Amino acid sequence: MQIEADTRSIPALPKHRGGAWRDVAGILLIAVAGAAGYFLFPDSLALLTRVTALAMLALSLDLVVGYCGVATLGQAALFGAGAYAAGIACVSGVTEPLSLLLIGAVAGAAAGLVMGGIMLRAHGLAQLVLSIAIVQLFHEAANKASSYTGGSDGLAGLTVGPLFGIFAFDLWGRTAYLLGVVILVAVFAALKFVVASPFGMMCRGIKEDPIRIRSMGAFVSPVLLKMFVISGAVAGTGGALAAISTQVVGLDSVSFELSANALVMLVLGGIGTLYGAIVGTIIFMAFEHVVSAINPFHWMTMVGALLIAVVIAAPRGLGGLVARLWTPSRHGERP
């Protein structure tokens, strides 16, 4: 039995008992939290919309890092592909927001296919370096193709039509936020289904022991590539949401910095649990926002201190910490 020795992988193992009910409760909780945000912070909806878009980036990263064990620092390439695709489509006349989200998802998935196709040829450190190289190439391509992307000036002039022809994307950002929450909840529910499926199990199996999976007769690379495509679609949707709500796409959306920040959010919330991605994004963004408003000049120091504190005090992330506090001690359940 391999499992005994491998205690650190416990949170990634499927939870059988009451799994479905817990998932439904979790999804409801996110929806309720989203609605609460709408009523509690009606003046900060633009920030909250940004949180939903970045939460999708963190979720997509979790699929690759947390469920497949593929280390990447280039996830923003997929996010940016979605953002630029939606942005360019919008400038060229597609103004229906849901179509733009779909375009973003497709572009993200395509970028995921390319990125996965390249990255899965390497392993370990080389893979990580490749991911950085890819995001830098995407960044440079977006900078170079300035007649399409606006280069470093950003792609401006996106006029998105009202949602369903009724709800306009305005100063207060209500439409954008509610759209963001609905999409996030839908994506989350879909991903819960994906990671619990046999395909999701296979990914986790590959993460734990690729050699064993291969010797069982399964192909490793196509499975991971499939996850990359799904991850790309999720990140691309997030990017498109950011483009729609901001009405500008900047080079920062394909940057290494954004990729690294997404990983930080994920580590903060806890890798390998979809909840962790969302919790981490919320905590990171809220902390950054509050601290940088109190002291716009030295807030980065505080963010750094928080990160160190979390990594030392809760190595599985805040999500993991919460899960440990919530669930009663499970000693004796393990084989």
Place this chain on the structure above:
Amino acid sequence: MVEKKLLGAALGALLLGTVAASADTIKVGIIGPFSGPFALQGKNFQAGVEAFMALNGKSVKGHDVEIIYRDLPAANPAQSRALAQELVVKDKVQYLGGVYFTPDAMAITPLLKQANTPLVIFNAATSAIMNTSPLVVRTSFTTAQTTTPLGKVAVDRGIKKVITAVSDYGPGVDAEVAFKKAFEAAGGQVVEAIRMPLNTNDFSPIMQRVRDSKADAVFAFLPSGPTTLGFVKAYNETGLRQAGIKFLAPGDLTQESDLPALGDGALGLLTSFHYAVAHDSPENKTFVDAASKAIGSPEQLSFPAVGAYDGMNVIYKMMEATDGKQDAEKAVAAVKGLSWTSPRGPVSIDPETRHVTQNIYLREVAKDSAGKAYNKEIETFANQKDPGLAAP
């Protein structure tokens, strides 16, 4: 739930803090890079604002003026929009100011009409921003505006052939295009145009191409900071200076805060710009004294401070015109055609473009009597508009 409680407490504290402000206060939200690699530019924003308020009082017509700073460390339009939205909706600012990068400004302008808030740009230097909203006023410069006079300067100095070398990003390409247009209109010839990747560190191959091109001068544009230092160093070390190849650039490259690091290698470089800290006028002396006090160490003072200082002047004039009421259109209308004497010289707000019309100076890096390098103004091009906006 521990972190949720903490979060709630922190947000609550923030909300209380903003409610405490008194009723008759006009709030101004300033967005700029106050941390990170561009923190120095944000610090200059702050110094300009504080200098203006120290010299002109902290109230207009009996209304107290309160400044709210928000940090945006690097170009990030999504964050920029979120900050502007929150400043308007939650903090109830009547004026927005600052903004260092073009994409950040582009993200804010679509909000202005609905927010009924004017935006006074202290820096972001792309011409096209002004076309995106009638409620934007700019007190900085555009790359085309500062670069264009160099074309004539080059021809006047007997330079016939120029090679351009610019960093491959928006402002670099703008500078290249503006220079080429002005230089060729004056009768010169651009023999080769090099676009260097932003993260280039080794400039010797570029210098070799400059030498091979047999040009009389090189026109350069790079982001200020380490890359500029590397470029100027390579220019000196590869013997281009000794070979008599002149160096032309917009003044971003020799901003005062970079001069100590550039050292003697910068002496003799010709740049054109709208402001030099060494500008000789009583207005500038008052400004430099006040801004140096605000920024702490005078060596850090540079052009964004004057953009912020004049930006605050524009905002104060808007407040006078509207007497504390929120009316963006009236505020902007009040400053169209406004002219005053800035620390940089005579300036006015062009009623058509809402961009600042100003003198552009040709400067040479020289040493003062104390041996400190400074930008010595040697020629003035009066009342320059933004040529980039001439044909939108």
